[in-house]
Amino acid sequence: MPTDERVAWLALVPIGLTGGFYLLPASTQQHPVLQFVPQFAAYGVLFIWWKANTDVLPALGLSRGNMKQGVGWGIGTGCILGVVNSTVILWVVPALGGDVLFLAGTPHARMPLFVMIPWFTVLIAIAVELNFRGFLLGRLEYCCCRWLPVTGTRGLRLSSIVAMLASALVFAFDPFMVMTFRDLHWIAVWDGLIWAGLFLWRRNLVAVIAAHAIEVMILYLSVKTALA
Numbered sequence: 001m002p003t004d005e006r007v008a009w010l011a012l013v014p015i016g017l018t019g020g021f022y023l024l025p026a027s028t029q030q031h032p033v034l035q036f037v038p039q040f041a042a043y044g045v046l047f048i049w050w051k052a053n054t055d056v057l058p059a060l061g062l063s064r065g066n067m068k069q070g071v072g073w074g075i076g077t078g079c080i081l082g083v084v085n086s087t088v089i090l091w092v093v094p095a096l097g098g099d100v101l102f103l104a105g106t107p108h109a110r111m112p113l114f115v116m117i118p119w120f121t122v123l124i125a126i127a128v129e130l131n132f133r134g135f136l137l138g139r140l141e142y143c144c145c146r147w148l149p150v151t152g153t154r155g156l157r158l159s160s161i162v163a164m165l166a167s168a169l170v171f172a173f174d175p176f177m178v179m180t181f182r183d184l185h186w187i188a189v190w191d192g193l194i195w196a197g198l199f200l201w202r203r204n205l206v207a208v209i210a211a212h213a214i215e216v217m218i219l220y221l222s223v224k225t226a227l228a
Contacts (some may be wrong), residue, residue, distance in 0.1 A: 005059065006052040012040035021175045023148035026045030030052055035175040039131060046135045060134035061205030070202065074210020081211065082218025085187055089219070090226050098183065102228040106180055107222060115219050119148055125213035132192070133199045133208050137167040141200070191215070
């Protein structure tokens with residue numbers, strides 16, 4: 001971990017805004033603009049952090065020469081998650097009495113196939129992973145490493161575990177995620193943990209972007225076909 005990173009604490013801003021969103025009245029939470037405030041703030045503080053530091057690309061997991069390796073790991077991870085989550089959504093949840101029919105009305109499902117795949121899916125993956133894994137997770141790990149400099153079994157830092165858990169929960173409870181996918185937003189918890197683990201293991205944001213994009217493509221095609 002770098003020892004001189006500046007203003008890494010700014011990652012706490014979107015976390016605080018995410019928590020604050022759930023203190024609003026239920027009727028106010030339905031406003032689309034308010035649902036995106038934490039993400040807008042995250043990109044704003046990411047820009048401030050970017051300007052305050054040097055050599056930021058490696059800190060975001062975007063070192064040169066890691067694209068080919070990242071794509072390979074990402075495709076494999078994305079395929080596994082896509083199949084598992086499609087099974088959970090289309091078979092397990094309905095078997096337990098859960099409602100998944102509402103998914104046909106989500107913005108993702110209403111988007112035309114030729115727009116969603118691959119263009120919009122890849123764009124979403126880049127934006128979301130740059131925010132939640134490259135910036136948020138990386139800065140949380142940096143801050144926790146300074147506050148919790150404890151090494152666990154097999155060299156796994158307590159700081160890394162805390163950062164993984166925190167980033168996965170913030171991702172799963174992103175206001176837009178919760179308002180759009182309702183109870184299914186809990187699936188994003190294990191997605192967030194797996195993507196966080198992949199990022200910390202490989203230090204490669206391309207791998208996580210590829211995993212996210214492939215998984216969303218599989219989910220989109222599976223759900224759209226099943227609910228057509």
